[in-house]
Amino acid sequence: MLGTVLVGTLILTAILGLPQFLVKGGIKYALGWLLIGAIFNFIFLWIYVYFALPAMTGPLGGYGFLWLPILINVFAAGAMTMFKSEDYRSDEDDSRNHVAAFLSMGSALLVLVIIWVVISFSSWKQDSRKLAFSNVVPATPVTEIMGDGTTKVRDASIPGSDEKHLPIVTDGNALNRAGGSLTGTLGSNYSWGKQVVQSINGHLYRVSLMEFKDFWAWKRNPTKTTPQFIMIDAENPLVESAPTPYTIKYFTGAYFGNDVLRYLYTHGYSSYLLVDPTIEVSDDLKVYETVGLGKYVMGWSGIEIQAMAMVDVTTGAVDVCQISNCPAWIDRVLPDDATDTYVDWYGLYKDAGWWNLGKVNTLMGADDKAVPIYNGEHVAWQYIMTSRNMKDNSGVGLILYDARERVGTYYTFNSPFPVGGQVRSTFENNKTLKQSSTTVDQMILVNIFGENTWVATMVTPAANGTQYQYTAFARANKTTVSDDVQFDKDPKIALRNYEMWLATHRDTSEADPTQEAVTVMLEGYLASVGTTTVQGNTYHVFTMNDMDAKPVTYTDDNGAEQTRYFVGLYSPTQTIELPLTASGHHVLVTYLDTNLSAEVQIQAFEDLDVPPQ
Numbered sequence: 001m002l003g004t005v006l007v008g009t010l011i012l013t014a015i016l017g018l019p020q021f022l023v024k025g026g027i028k029y030a031l032g033w034l035l036i037g038a039i040f041n042f043i044f045l046w047i048y049v050y051f052a053l054p055a056m057t058g059p060l061g062g063y064g065f066l067w068l069p070i071l072i073n074v075f076a077a078g079a080m081t082m083f084k085s086e087d088y089r090s091d092e093d094d095s096r097n098h099v100a101a102f103l104s105m106g107s108a109l110l111v112l113v114i115i116w117v118v119i120s121f122s123s124w125k126q127d128s129r130k131l132a133f134s135n136v137v138p139a140t141p142v143t144e145i146m147g148d149g150t151t152k153v154r155d156a157s158i159p160g161s162d163e164k165h166l167p168i169v170t171d172g173n174a175l176n177r178a179g180g181s182l183t184g185t186l187g188s189n190y191s192w193g194k195q196v197v198q199s200i201n202g203h204l205y206r207v208s209l210m211e212f213k214d215f216w217a218w219k220r221n222p223t224k225t226t227p228q229f230i231m232i233d234a235e236n237p238l239v240e241s242a243p244t245p246y247t248i249k250y251f252t253g254a255y256f257g258n259d260v261l262r263y264l265y266t267h268g269y270s271s272y273l274l275v276d277p278t279i280e281v282s283d284d285l286k287v288y289e290t291v292g293l294g295k296y297v298m299g300w301s302g303i304e305i306q307a308m309a310m311v312d313v314t315t316g317a318v319d320v321c322q323i324s325n326c327p328a329w330i331d332r333v334l335p336d337d338a339t340d341t342y343v344d345w346y347g348l349y350k351d352a353g354w355w356n357l358g359k360v361n362t363l364m365g366a367d368d369k370a371v372p373i374y375n376g377e378h379v380a381w382q383y384i385m386t387s388r389n390m391k392d393n394s395g396v397g398l399i400l401y402d403a404r405e406r407v408g409t410y411y412t413f414n415s416p417f418p419v420g421g422q423v424r425s426t427f428e429n430n431k432t433l434k435q436s437s438t439t440v441d442q443m444i445l446v447n448i449f450g451e452n453t454w455v456a457t458m459v460t461p462a463a464n465g466t467q468y469q470y471t472a473f474a475r476a477n478k479t480t481v482s483d484d485v486q487f488d489k490d491p492k493i494a495l496r497n498y499e500m501w502l503a504t505h506r507d508t509s510e511a512d513p514t515q516e517a518v519t520v521m522l523e524g525y526l527a528s529v530g531t532t533t534v535q536g537n538t539y540h541v542f543t544m545n546d547m548d549a550k551p552v553t554y555t556d557d558n559g560a561e562q563t564r565y566f567v568g569l570y571s572p573t574q575t576i577e578l579p580l581t582a583s584g585h586h587v588l589v590t591y592l593d594t595n596l597s598a599e600v601q602i603q604a605f606e607d608l609d610v611p612p613q
Contacts, residue, residue: 045069053265053274134342134349136399136408158398158411161446165374167204168491169234170442170457171195172466174206178230179464181243189217190226193253196279197234197372197379198331204234204374207279209251209287209313210243218255225249229279229287236491237457237468244285248313251289252277260289260311267318269293275303276335280310283329287313292333293320303338305406323406331378332403336370339401343370343383343408346399350410362388366395366419371444378404384419384445385410395419395476398445417452417477427456427472429482436460438469445476448495449502452476458487473498475505486534497534503567503599504539519603520593523547526585540568540578541599544589554598566591568602577607585609 048069139156174195182190191213195206210226212218228243250260257263261274272293280290292305308326310319323333347363363385370381383399394416401408418426424440427433438458446453454474459466471494472487474480486501488494527543543563544552553561566589568575581587590604 041069044072050262050266053261053270134345134408135406136342136346136350136401136410139409139411156411157414158445158447158452159375159400160450161448162374162376163446163448163495165202165204165235166446166455166491167197167234167372167374167444168455168457168471169206169232169237169468170459170466171206172441172459172462173237173457173468174208174232174234175465176462176467177232177241177465178208181230189213189221192230193251193279195232198280199374199378200231200281200285200329201283204379205231205281206234207231207281209248209279211251211253212255215255223249224254224258226251229281231281237471238490246287246314248287250311250313250316251279260291260313263316264291264309264311264318269309272306273303274309275305275338276332278332278335280330282327289313290330292335303334305333305338308333330404334401334403334406336381336403339381339403339408340365340370343385343399343401346408346410347385347388363396364388367443370401371442373400373444373446375400375402378402380404382444386419395445413452415477423454423474423476424456426474426480426482427454427458427485430472430485430487431482433458433470433472433485433487436469441466449499451502453498470494475502499599500532500534500539500567503601504569505601518593519590521588521590522552523588524552524586525549526581526583526587527551529581529583537569540570540575540581540602542566542581544587554593562598565599566602567599568605575602575605577610578602578605580610581605581607 141156175192178192178195182192189212190210192208193211195208197204197206199205200207208230210228210230212221212226218224226248227245229246229248230241230243232241233239250258250263252260254260257266260277264274273296275292275294277289277291280288282288289311291309291311292303293307293309294303294305296303305323307323308321308330310321310327310330311317321327321330326333343365347365350363364387366384366386370383372379373382374380381401381403383401384395385397385399386395395413395418396416397410397412399408399410423443427440427443428438438460440456441459442457444455446455452475454476456472456474457468458470458472460469461467470487470489471491472485473494474485484501484505486494486498488497522544524544524546527545529540529542532539532541543565546552552564554564556562568578570576570578586608588606588608589602591600591602593600
């Protein structure tokens with residue numbers, strides 16, 4: 001920081017003081033103004049740099065930030081030479097002073113123009129590289145071997161999601177729940193900071209640090225520390241969360257030297273762009289602020305993260321890791337605004353050249369902000385892509401951007417389906433949800449049970465954030481209507497409802513060809529029998545043993561054998577005997593087998609132990 005201030009002081013002092021040598025007044029007068037200018041600029045720059053924290057990277061080595069101080073000194077220098085001209089009455093002296101003022105302002109303005117040209121040219125020169133730098137790659141196509149031995153290549157489906165790790169809890173939900181813990185003196189002195197989604201020991205949480213409510217709360221605190229952080233379960237909104245005692249001194253939003261960015265800047269990291277200070281809790285529950293150490297690569301845009309600084313929020317100890325060697329508990333090294341930029345570049349240049357003023361054949365994110373999801377290891381960002389002109393309001397693909405590995409994967413939808421406002425309306429117009437006045441707070445697209453599925457968090461307004469009400473599921477295709485939405489207060493029950501609904505509404509018209517259902521006829525004996533009611537529909541559910549008395553099972557994604565559940569709705573023509581069946585009955589069942597989930601849909605049912613009517 002000191003070096004930056006000294007170099008800037010020399011530049012600015014020269015702009016302010018050197019023109020005074022052209023003014024009639026002697027060397028003593030000019031040196032006096034040089035000294036005054038040096039003192040003024042040193043103090044001014046120290047304050048400016050301390051609060052602005054300009055990154056010394058990018059065009060002109062980062063000194064482009066001097067444009068504002070240069071302007072101030074230019075006009076100050078011109079004003080001084082003009083005022084000096086009033087002390088002398090001869091036309092020659094007056095003309096000389098005017099020339100000095102003109103040269104002073106003209107030369108400095110020329111420097112500003114050069115700064116602008118260098119930065120603009122640097123950015124323009126790199127435009128053609130934006131597609132490559134976005135680091136988004138198409139998903140590897142899938143090659144299928146057909147029945148006749150020929151092969152067929154198709155686009156890869158979006159990867160299957162772990163239904164146990166869906167980030168149901170939204171920013172608003174977490175803010176509302178955390179706010180309830182700030183009572184009494186805590187509420188008058190502290191507030192909760194930004195909620196950050198991260199994986200801790202394989203489970204998703206929204207983590208937040210306690211911050212000072214205002215400057216005066218910080219000032220009257222003798223230790224300048226806050227006492228707690230909170231981990232709110234992001235997968236289940238019904239789980240209660242309580243703050244964890246912890247001494248927190250260095251964090252984003254703290255005052256003066258305790259602000260983590262200022263702390264790093266003044267401790268030797270001013271040559272980096274300090275990006276995305278993010279709370280990270282290690283698997284042993286130690287709290288850090290992680291900050292990306294980056295460089296500009298395209299003018300003042302495009303960030304390349306070279307390393308990560310991990311700041312202990314209690315002691316201020318700084319550890320730096322190279323990107324390839326960072327601890328596994330760090331979820332991301334790229335900030336979400338950087339991935340926003342890269343996805344935007346990919347949408348612009350994927351199928352079009354960079355000289356494309358009409359934005360023809362370009363894509364954009366369907367929502368204003370990406371949503372975090374769990375990719376099996378850590379948090380990634382999901383972007384639903386649609387046509388940039390939004391005429392069809394349909395999703396054409398999905399980008400999963402792994403902010404830890406700094407790479408995005410683009411999946412093309414085999415059949416475009418509605419996105420954005422149309423899907424929100426589908427959820428909000430469900431008869432029951434509409435009566436409860438709930439709205440969609442968050443939507444994510446996942447692949448569960450072999451189906452592209454929308455998962456929505458339904459909320460009502462709250463004084464602080466939003467109040468969670470329901471988790472809702474709906475199949476993502478063109479034919480889904482509001483009555484198809486399955487929901488419940490408990491996310492696990494909502495998921496079960498959706499699975500049961502799919503068992504009797506399996507749509508193979510748009511299914512992955514490698515996962516199409518197969519009709520199976522099975523003879524055996526009922527092991528257990530029951531019914532369940534889901535939103536007014538009564539489902540008959542049973543398990544079976546085959547003719548060799550072995551339980552009927554299926555193989556899950558982990559290769560383990562799991563119990564198969566048979567699900568059916570009463571039908572006078574195909575399943576008339578379902579209400580009469582009982583455990584131990586000899587039955588003949590026809591069903592659709594997708595081998596994707598525990599439940600399968602019964603197409604036909606015959607109980608051989610029920611006498612013919």
